[in-house]
Amino acid sequence: MTRARQHVAAMAPYALADLGGPDSRPAPSLAQNESFRPPCPGALEAVLATMADAALYPDPDWTELRSMIAAHHGIDRDWILCGSGSLELIGCLARAFAGPHRAVLAPEHAYPYFRSAAQASEARFDAAPESDCTASADALLEAVRPDTGCVFLANPGNPTGTRIPRDEVRRLRNDLREDILLVIDEAYGEFADHLDAPVFDMAETGNTVILRTFSKAYGLAGCRVGWGTFPKGIAVDVRKVLNPNNVSAISQAAARAALQDHAYMRKTCAQTAERRDQAAGKLATLGIRCPSSCTNFLLLDLETQDRARSAEARLRSGGAVLRRQDAAGLPHCLRMTIGPERELDSAICLLETWIGECMP
Ligand SMILES: *Cc1c(COP(=O)(O)O)cnc(C)c1O
Secondary structure, three states, X not given: OOOOOHHHHOOOOXXXXXXXOOOOOEOOEOOOOOOOOOOOHHHHHHHHHHHOOOOOOOOOOOHHHHXXXXXXXXXXXXXXXXXXXXXXXXXXXXXXXOEOOEEEXXXXXXXXXXXXXXXXXXXXXXXXXXEOOEOOHHHHHHHOOOOEEEEEEEOOOOOOXXXXXXXXXXXXXXXXXXXXXXXXXXXXXXXXOOOOOOOHHHHHHOOEEEEEEOOOOOOOHHHOOEEEEOOHHHHHHHHHHOOOOOOOHHHHHHHHHHHHOHHHHHHHHHHHHHHHHHHXXXXXXXXXXXXXXXXXXXXXXXXXXXXXXHHHHHHHHOOOXXXXXXXXXXXXXXXXXXXXXXXXXXXXXXXXXXXXXXXO
């Protein structure tokens, strides 16, 4: 009998969505923030064509993909690293920069993977308070301790859906100690790009990383492609702990094709925002409040943990799967992806029925 290292053995497994439906078959999921649109048509073609060369290893330097990302966002391609999803980049950043004397700090309702990544690195995880489910630069700055090594900020946040203006992110960087790495996770950045100017230039500070992904707005969650813009020195070290062939050739091809169809992605974002705001309106008439969302999901405030559990069970028995948020310190909330129209309407109808049942 042998055992994992103590800090790993003590970790809770990462809580993935439970997608089981009432008859234990997977139900259509509103639990994982996947796009309701398929990948753009060009991505399907590109993947098929690339399969012909699948006997070969992929380009380990993501050369073409990086050039396209760089051109699209006006950044230097030498500053970009790609990951098997942005999760891989988050994990590797924690491996390289967090540890026993380098604690991780994040907002209180942060993306739960930040905590897992900290724990896997034997780093303490500290949380800074939020108000109204919104992160605050001041609260993060106040929560910094002498041994803080990294700050992780998802903006917009998941599961909150809220965001802080990018000026506030710049102020956070400006007022943070220089030896602290700031990781700005913009997994939902494309849904908020019309709101203010991008922050990719912040990598030039030498201690800031900005992450994005093809999983959400580009509808390629199954391909596992994330990327980030890194200060050069940091990129060199993170690269050392990445899987050297981390993004498959077909995934790189799909991501390149997705970048070429900018209009398709913009339409996804516009349709998502329209459906999201309609859904939030309907929920409000049912008395269910949601923080204002800049993403492809809504955080439903059910007021108590018991009500959240009861609503979740009712939804699941009707075939709709939403995600509980206990891991993000929001046990009274459920997160609902702006999924396919039918599933979304059906989930809202089920909530209406549930409310009727609660108040006979
Ligand atoms: C979905 C999500 C990710 C993970 O994205 P992948 O690129 O699919 O690994 C990272 N951060 C946040 C905040 C997310 O919501």
